[in-house]
Amino acid sequence: QYLDHEQALADFASILYSLQENRSAYDSKIIAFGGSYGGMLSAWFRFQYPSLVTGAIAASAPIFAFLGEGFEFYENGGNDYWKAVTHTAGPRCADRIRSAFVTLMAYKSMKDLASTYGLCEKPVNVLDVALWVANVFDTLAMGSFPFRSNYLTDNPAYYLPAYPMKAACSAALAESEDIGALFAAASVFYNVSQQEKCFKIPKTTGSKSNDRFSGKLWTYQWCKSMLPEEFYFTMNGKDDMFFKYNDPFSVEQVSKACSKAIKGLKTDPLKIRKRYGSPPQFLGSVSRIVFSNGLLDPWHTGSVTSISPEQQTRDLHVLNIPSGAHHVDLMFTNPGDAPDVTAARKQQVQIISSWLDSSDELSAIA
Amino acid sequence: QYLDHEQALADFASILYSLQENRSAYDSKIIAFGGSYGGMLSAWFRFQYPSLVTGAIAASAPIFAFLGEGFEFYENGGNDYWKAVTHTAGPRCADRIRSAFVTLMAYKSMKDLASTYGLCEKPVNVLDVALWVANVFDTLAMGSFPFRSNYLTDNPAYYLPAYPMKAACSAALAESEDIGALFAAASVFYNVSQQEKCFKIPKTTGSKSNDRFSGKLWTYQWCKSMLPEEFYFTMNGKDDMFFKYNDPFSVEQVSKACSKAIKGLKTDPLKIRKRYGSPPQFLGSVSRIVFSNGLLDPWHTGSVTSISPEQQTRDLHVLNIPSGAHHVDLMFTNPGDAPDVTAARKQQVQIISSWLDSSDELSAIA
Numbered sequence: 001q002y003l004d005h006e007q008a009l010a011d012f013a014s015i016l017y018s019l020q021e022n023r024s025a026y027d028s029k030i031i032a033f034g035g036s037y038g039g040m041l042s043a044w045f046r047f048q049y050p051s052l053v054t055g056a057i058a059a060s061a062p063i064f065a066f067l068g069e070g071f072e073f074y075e076n077g078g079n080d081y082w083k084a085v086t087h088t089a090g091p092r093c094a095d096r097i098r099s100a101f102v103t104l105m106a107y108k109s110m111k112d113l114a115s116t117y118g119l120c121e122k123p124v125n126v127l128d129v130a131l132w133v134a135n136v137f138d139t140l141a142m143g144s145f146p147f148r149s150n151y152l153t154d155n156p157a158y159y160l161p162a163y164p165m166k167a168a169c170s171a172a173l174a175e176s177e178d179i180g181a182l183f184a185a186a187s188v189f190y191n192v193s194q195q196e197k198c199f200k201i202p203k204t205t206g207s208k209s210n211d212r213f214s215g216k217l218w219t220y221q222w223c224k225s226m227l228p229e230e231f232y233f234t235m236n237g238k239d240d241m242f243f244k245y246n247d248p249f250s251v252e253q254v255s256k257a258c259s260k261a262i263k264g265l266k267t268d269p270l271k272i273r274k275r276y277g278s279p280p281q282f283l284g285s286v287s288r289i290v291f292s293n294g295l296l297d298p299w300h301t302g303s304v305t306s307i308s309p310e311q312q313t314r315d316l317h318v319l320n321i322p323s324g325a326h327h328v329d330l331m332f333t334n335p336g337d338a339p340d341v342t343a344a345r346k347q348q349v350q351i352i353s354s355w356l357d358s359s360d361e362l363s364a365i366a
Numbered sequence: 367q368y369l370d371h372e373q374a375l376a377d378f379a380s381i382l383y384s385l386q387e388n389r390s391a392y393d394s395k396i397i398a399f400g401g402s403y404g405g406m407l408s409a410w411f412r413f414q415y416p417s418l419v420t421g422a423i424a425a426s427a428p429i430f431a432f433l434g435e436g437f438e439f440y441e442n443g444g445n446d447y448w449k450a451v452t453h454t455a456g457p458r459c460a461d462r463i464r465s466a467f468v469t470l471m472a473y474k475s476m477k478d479l480a481s482t483y484g485l486c487e488k489p490v491n492v493l494d495v496a497l498w499v500a501n502v503f504d505t506l507a508m509g510s511f512p513f514r515s516n517y518l519t520d521n522p523a524y525y526l527p528a529y530p531m532k533a534a535c536s537a538a539l540a541e542s543e544d545i546g547a548l549f550a551a552a553s554v555f556y557n558v559s560q561q562e563k564c565f566k567i568p569k570t571t572g573s574k575s576n577d578r579f580s581g582k583l584w585t586y587q588w589c590k591s592m593l594p595e596e597f598y599f600t601m602n603g604k605d606d607m608f609f610k611y612n613d614p615f616s617v618e619q620v621s622k623a624c625s626k627a628i629k630g631l632k633t634d635p636l637k638i639r640k641r642y643g644s645p646p647q648f649l650g651s652v653s654r655i656v657f658s659n660g661l662l663d664p665w666h667t668g669s670v671t672s673i674s675p676e677q678q679t680r681d682l683h684v685l686n687i688p689s690g691a692h693h694v695d696l697m698f699t700n701p702g703d704a705p706d707v708t709a710a711r712k713q714q715v716q717i718i719s720s721w722l723d724s725s726d727e728l729s730a731i732a
Contacts, residue, residue, distance in 0.1 A: 017640045026435045026644065048414065050651035051643025069392050274383045277417025278392065285416035 003220045006275075009045050013052055029356050035059035035327025036299070037227065047276060047286050055288035055315070055355040057348060058304075059327035063282070065228035065302025067251065068270045070278025073302045078233030081138070082240035084298035088141040093169035094241035096181060097137070101243045103178035104130055117183050120198035124206035127245070131231065132201045133182045134242050136189045138230050140165040144296035144325040146336035158192045162336060165296075204231070213261035223258035225271040226251070228302055283307060287314035290351055292344055294324025317351055319344045369586045372641075375411050379418055395722050401425035401693025402665070403593065413642060413652050421654035421681070421721040423714060424670075425693035429648070431594035431668025433617065434636045436644025439668045444599030447504070448606035450664035454507040459535035460607035462547060463503070467609045469544035470496055483549045486564035490572035493611070497597065498567045499548045500608050502555045504596050506531040510662035510691040512702035524558045528702060531662075570597070579627035589624035591637040592617070594668055649673060653680035656717055658710055660690025683717055685710045 012032075020026050032053045034042035039061025046056035065073045065081075073080065086094045107113055107126050114122045123129050140160070143152045148159040161167045168185040175181035183199075190199055202211035212231060213219050222229055232249035235242035249257075255267040268274075276282045283304070291307075293300035300320070307316050321329065323338040329345055378398075386392050398419045400408035405427025412422035431439045431447075439446065452460045473479055473492050480488045489495050506526070509518045514525040527533045534551040541547035549565075556565055568577035578597060579585050588595055598620065601608040621633040634640075642648045649670070657673075659666035666686070673682050687695065689704040695711055 013640065017636075021435075047416070049641075050413070051647040069387075270383075274379065275415075281417040 003217065004224055005041060005044065005221065006048075008041060009048055012041075012045060013049050016052060029054040031352055031355065032056040033059075033330065034061070035330045036061065037221075039063075039327060040227075043286075043289050043291070044276065046289055047282070050287075055290075055352065057290045057292070057330075057352070059292045059330050060294060060297055060299050060303060061291065062228050062299045062302030063272075063276070064279050064304065065299075066272040067226055068273025068278070070280065071273065072279070073228075076234070077246065078228070078230075078302070079236060079239060080301035081230060081233045081298045082134075082235050082242055084295075084301050085138045085141045086239075086241040088144060088165055088296045088298070089137060089169055089241060093165075093172065096169075096172050097185070098237060098241040100172070100178040100181045101130060101133075101237065101241070104133070104182060105243050107179065113179075117179065118198050120200045123201045124203050127205045128201050128203060130243055131204055131245070132199075133186050134235070135230070136168065136186045137165070137241075138298050139189060140168050142297045142299065142326040144294070144323075145328055145331075145334075146323070146338055146341075147334045151331075152189075153192050155193065160189065160192060164188060210257055210261075213257060216262065219258070219261055220265065223254070223262060223265055223267050226254065226267060226269040228299075230298075279304075283311050283316065287316065288355055289315075290317045290319060290348055292319040292324075292327070292329050292348070293321065294326055294328050294341075295320055295322045296324060297326040299326060315351075315355070317347075319347055369583065370590055371407060371410065371587065372414075374407060375414055378407075378411060379415050382418060395420040397718055397721065398422040399425075399696065400427070401696045402427065403587075405429075405693060406593075409652075409655050409657070410642065412655055413648070416653075421656075421718065423656045423658070423696075423718070425658045425696045426660060426663055426665050426669060427657065428594050428665045428668030429638075429642070430645050430670065431665075432638040433592055434639025434644070436646065437639065438645070442600070443612065444594070444596075444668070445602060445605060446667035447596060447599045447664045448500075448601050448608055450661075450667050451504045451507045452605075452607040454510060454531055454662045454664070455503060455535055455607060459531075459538065462535075462538050463551070464603060464607040466538070466544040466547045467496060467499075467603065467607070470499070470548060471609050473545065479545075483545065484564050486566045489567045490569050493571045494567050494569060496609055497570055497611075498565075499552050500601070501596070502534065502552045503531070503607075504664050505555060506534050508663045508665065508692040510660070510689075511694055511697070511700075512689070512704055512707075513700045517697075518555075519558050521559065526555070526558060530554060576623055576627075579623060582628065585624070585627055586631065589620070589628060589631055589633050592620065592633060592635040594665075596664075645670075649677050649682065653682065654721055655681075656683045656685060656714055658685040658690075658693070658695050658714070659687065660692055660694050660707075661686055661688045662690060663692040665692060681717075681721070683713075685713055 016030055020028065030053045032042040032045045039058040040063050042056040043058040043061055043063055046053050064071055065078065067074055089097065105126060110122045110125070113119065113126070113129065139152055143149060143160055143164055145162060147162050150156045150159045153160060168188040171184040171188055172181040175184045190196065204210055204212055221227055232254065235245040237243045251269050258267050259265050277285065291304035293303050293305055304318060305320055307318050321340050321344050324341050324344070328341055329348065382396055386394065396419045398408040398411045405424040406429050408422040409424035409427055409429055412419050430437055431444065433440055455463065471492060476488045476491070479485065479492070479495065505518055509515060509526055509530055511528060513528050516522045516525045519526060534554040537550040537554055538547040541550045556562065570576055570578055587593055601611040603609045617635050624633050625631050643651065657670035659669050659671055670684060671686055673684050687706050687710050690707050690710070694707055695714065
C-alpha cells in the first residue's frame with residue numbers, strides 16, 4: 001500500500017525536509033522535476049506541497065488523461081492519443097499501416113499466422129496480434145528522439161535508431177505484402193536486438209490470464225488511481241491508422257482485472273479528479289509550473305498544452321515542442337537536438353532562474 | 367489512527383466531492399469555515415485542497431503556535447500566550463493575582479489548603495493547585511464575550527457571565543486574603559453551576575498519572591502533531607501575572623506521556639512544520655484566507671496577526687478585533703456585540719462575495 005502516488009509525494013517531502021534539517025538549509029529553494037509519470041508527480045507535488053517546492057517542471061505529464069467530470073480527454077475514449085500517433089507516422093505511412101491492419105484483422109488461421117510470421121506460439125486471437133503491433137507505433141512515437149536511444153528498450157545494450165517511427169514506416173513501406181509490412185515495422189522495436197528467434201505475443205484480450213498485469217509495481221500504481229495507459233484508449237481505424245477497437249477496457253473491467261492481479265486492491269477511478277479537481281479547477285489553483293510537451297509524443301494529448309492569460313499571471317507556462325519526443329527536454333543535450341528542443345531547455349532555465357531570484361516570502365527570511 | 371488532522375481534511379474533501387457529484391454541482395464554489403482547531407483545519411484545507419475550496423475563513427486559528435524552524439511563538443516558550451491573558455485581565459487585576467500567586471506558591475501544608483478552601487481531596491502539590499487556578503484565567507480570556515455564554519462550560523445549562531474575566535477580577539479584588547482571592551476568581555468558572563460541593567484539582571505535575579490525558583479523542587489529536595495546548599507554554603510571574611513555571615512540558619515529556627496515554631502512539635512534533643512550512647513559507651504559498659483574531663483571546667499570539675503587502679495581493683486578509691474573544695466573529699449576532707466584531711463580520715461577507723464573484727477559472731467553466 002506504500003506505492004500510492006500520494007505516499008510517493010509524502011516520501012519526497014520527508015526526504016527534502018530531512019535535507020533541509022541536516023544542512024540547516026531551510027531557505028534553500030527547491031524545484032521539482034519530472035517526466036511522464038514523474039512529470040505528473042512533479043506537478044502534483046507543487047500542488048500539494050507549495051511551501052516546500054518553489055516551482056515544478058512537468059515534462060510530458062498527462063495529468064488530464066484521467067476519468068471524471070471536466071476531463072475532455074476521455075470524451076472520445078482517449079482516441080486523440082492514437083490520432084497523435086498516426087499524425088507522427090505521417091500520411092503515407094498511415095495509409096499503408098491502416099490498410100495492412102484491415103488485412104490482418106480479417107485473417108482467420110492463427111496457426112498460419114504463427115508459422116508464416118515467426119510467432120513463438122499460436123496467438124489466442126488476431127486482436128492480440130494487432131494490439132501487439134499497434135503498441136509498437138505509440139512507443140516509437142514517444143521515442144521520436146533525433147538520436148539513437150536505449151530509453152524505451154528493455155536492455156541498455158540495445159538502441160532504437162534516431163526517429164524510430166521513420167525507420168518503422170520505411171520498413172513497412174518497403175514490404176509489398178500487408179501483414180508482412182506490419183511485422184517489418186514491429187521488428188524495429190521487438191527485434192531491436194536482431195537476435196529474437198520468434199515473437200512472443202502477450203495474451204491481452206481473448207484469454208483468462210492477462211499479461212498486461214504481470215509487472216506488480218507499475219500495475220499497482222495504475223490500478224490504484226487509473227493512471228492513463230494506452231491500452232484503454234479507443235481506436236477506430238478512421239481517425240487513426242489502426243482498427244476498430246472501441247471498448248478496450250471499461251472501468252469495471254479494469255477494476256476487476258486489477259483486484260484479481262493484486263489481491264484486495266480497490267481501484268479508485270476518480271481518485272485524481274477528486275484530489276486535484278477538473279482541469280480548469282487544477283489550473284485555477286496552482287502556480288509556478290512549466291508544462292512541456294513533445295508534440296511527436298502522443299502523450300501530449302492528455303497533458304496541459306494551453307493555458308489562459310489569467311493562468312499565465314500565476315507563472316504557469318506551456319512549452320510545446322513541435323519536433324519533441326517524450327520528455328526529450330529533460331534528457332542530456334545531443335548534437336542532434338532540434339532547435340525547438342534546445343530553445344525549450346533555455347526557456348526552462350530562464351523560468352527557474354526567475355523563480356529562484358524572486359524576492360518572495362521564501363527569500364525574505366534568508 | 368483516523369483522528370489525524372490530515373484524515374479529517376481528506377474526509378471533508380470526500381464529503382464535499384460526493385455533494386458535488388450527487389447534485390451535479392461541480393461548479394459551485396465552496397468556502398471553508400472554522401474557529402480554533404477548526405480554524406486551523408480551515409486554513410490547512412485551503413492549503414491542501416485549493417481546487418476544491420475557493421477560500422477559507424480561519425477564526426482564532428493558532429497555526430503558528432507549533433514547534434520547528436521559523437516559528438517565533440516558542441522562542442520564549444509560548445509565554446506570549448500568558449502575557450496576553452494578563453493583558454486581558456488588566457493591570458489592577460494582574461497585580462492582585464500576581465501577588466496572590468506568590469502567597470499560594472509559598473504555601474506548605476496541602477492538608478490545610480484542602481480544608482481551608484474546600485478541595486475534595488488533599489492536592490499532590492501546590493503547583494497542581496496553581497495551574498488549576500491559572501487555567502481559569504486563560505479560559506475566561508478566551509471567553510471574553512460581551513454576552514453570557516455557555517460555550518466554555520461543560521454543561522449547556524450553565525452560563526458564564528458577559529466579560530467573565532471582569533467578573534473573576536472583581537471577585538478577586540473584593541477578597542482581602544491572597545489565596546482566597548484566587549479561589550474567588552476560580553469559582554467564577556469552576557463553580558459556574560453554583561452547586562459544587564468541593565473543588566477537584568486535576569493531578570498534572572507531581573504524580574505518575576496525569577489527568578491531562580484523560581480525554582482520548584482530543585488527546586490523540588494534540589499528541590499526534592503537538593497541537594498547541596496552554597499547559598506547555600511557560601509562565602514567569604513577571605511578564606505575566608502567574609508564577610515561575612518555565613519547564614512545563616518538554617517535547618520528550620509530552621511524547622512519553624502521549625505514548626503512555628494512547629498505546630503505541632508516536633508523536634511527530636514537527637509534523638505541522640514539515641507539512642506546511644515555516645510561517646513565511648506558509649503565507650508565501652497560499653491565497654484567499656481570512657485570518658480573524660479576537661485580541662482579548664490569548665490564542666491570537668499563535669495566530670496570523672499581520673501580513674505583508676505581497677501576501678495581500680494573494681487575497682490573504684487579517685482581521686484583528688480588539689474587543690473580540692475566541693472566534694466570536696463566527697458566533698451568532700448578539701445585541702451586545704462590539705462594533706469591531708460587527709465590522710469584522712461585514713468584512714468577511716464582502717471578502718467572501720468577492721471570492722464568489724471573481725470570474726476566475728472556476729466560474730469560467732460554469
